[in-house]
Amino acid sequence: TDAGYTLMVTSSGREAAQETERISMLGKRRxxxxxxxxxxxxxxxxxxxxxxxxxxxxxxxxxxxxxxxxSILFDHASGVQAATADLLSMxxxxxxxxxxxxxxxxxxxxVRGFEDAYRDAGIDPTESTEVAEVFSSSFAHDxxxxxxxxxxxxxxxxxxxxxxxxxxxxxxAMSELGLRPGDDISLVVCDDLPWLKAMRPRISSxxxxxxxxx
Numbered sequence: 300t301d302a303g304y305t306l307m308v309t310s311s312g313r314e315a316a317q318e319t320e321r322i323s324m325l326g327k328r329r330x331x332x333x334x335x336x337x338x339x340x341x342x343x344x345x346x347x348x349x350x351x352x353x354x355x356x357x358x359x360x361x362x363x364x365x366x367x368x369x370s371i372l373f374d375h376a377s378g379v380q381a382a383t384a385d386l387l388s389m390x391x392x393x394x395x396x397x398x399x400x401x402x403x404x405x406x407x408x409x410v411r412g413f414e415d416a417y418r419d420a421g422i423d424p425t426e427s428t429e430v431a432e433v434f435s436s437s438f439a440h441d442x443x444x445x446x447x448x449x450x451x452x453x454x455x456x457x458x459x460x461x462x463x464x465x466x467x468x469x470x471x472a473m474s475e476l477g478l479r480p481g482d483d484i485s486l487v488v489c490d491d492l493p494w495l496k497a498m499r500p501r502i503s504s505x506x507x508x509x510x511x512x513x
Contacts, residue, residue, distance in 0.1 A: 304331065313434070315342045322348040330354065337361050339402035362404050375405045375489070376412035378505035382459060382487045383416035391457040391485060395428035395446055397439055397469060398461025398489075406431050409461045409489065428455060439468025440475075447476055447484070457485035466492065 307330065311318035318338055322345075325333060333352060336359040337345050346363050349356065358370035379396070386394055396413045399406045410431055417424035428446060433439045439460075446455055460466040466488045473480060480486035481500035488495065491506040 311338055313338045315339055315345060318342075319344045319348040322352060326352050326354070332356065334359055335361070337403070339400070340404060341402050360403075360405055373405065373408075373507055375408035376415070378412065378507070379409045379459065379461070379489065380412035380416045380419075382503070382505050383413050384420060386457045386459075386485060386487070387416060387420050387422060389485075392422065393426045393428070393453070393455045394457045394459065395430065395455040396459045396461060397430045397433060397442060397465045398459075399431070399433050399465070401431045406461065413459070433462070433465050433468070436464045436467035436471065439465040440472045441468075443469045443472035444475070447472065447478070455484070457487070460486065460488040462489055463492065466490075 307325070309321050309325070311321055315338055319342075322333070322335070332355040334357050335349070337349075339345060340358075340361040340363055346366060349358075349363060349368060350366060356368055358368055360371065360373055362370055362372065383394060383396075394413075396409065398409050401407055401410070410429055413427070413429065414424065417427060430439075430442045430446075433442070443458070446458075448454075458469055460469050469486065469488075470480070473484070473486075478484055479500070480498070480502050487503045487505065489505045491504045495502050495504060
């Protein structure tokens with residue numbers, strides 16, 4: 300960079316054990332600072348590794364309670380809450396939220412926003428569905444197929460995709476079943492992905508400002 304720094308990028312492959320090893324390795328290499336998006340913010344081993352890192356460290360959309368670490372956080376809850384409220388106002392009751400693992404903050408916040416929308420509207424959420432365990436697009440695909448093959452009285456009339464992997468899996472499942480988003484079932488996705496603009500009908504999205512996040 301112009302400031303004389305070199306950027307190093309490493310991935311744990313979503314493996315918590317590798318994650319702690321990488322944090323320790325970077326500490327031993329005496330990097331100047333660390334930007335970290337952990338695979339889980341509930342892992343005791345990761346928490347210990349973060350606490351032991353002696354240089355400046357910033358968590359990206361993760362939080363470890365009672366750990367004094369800087370973090371940059373998105374407001375995931377209000378976007379999903381607004382999207383859910385909009386679907387409820389259009390008459391939907393059987394809405395399914397398909398999102399990632401609850402081991403990270405974004406998922407927990409999306410679930411909170413989803414539940415708050417039902418609560419604020421005074422609507423019984425028993426017909427809604429939460430799938431908060433998506434680790435891959437194939438998993439989201441299988442869960443979507445399972446949901447949409449239910450009897451009509453139980454099948455969701457709207458889906459909310461919480462993240463890229465969920466979006467890809469849901470769209471693949473809908474294509475496989477011969478369903479068109481917006482025509483046969485309502486769909487809202489989290490993150491305004493560029494290639495969604497090419498789809499017709501257009502798919503509603505919950506946007507976030509990644510550039511503004513820094």
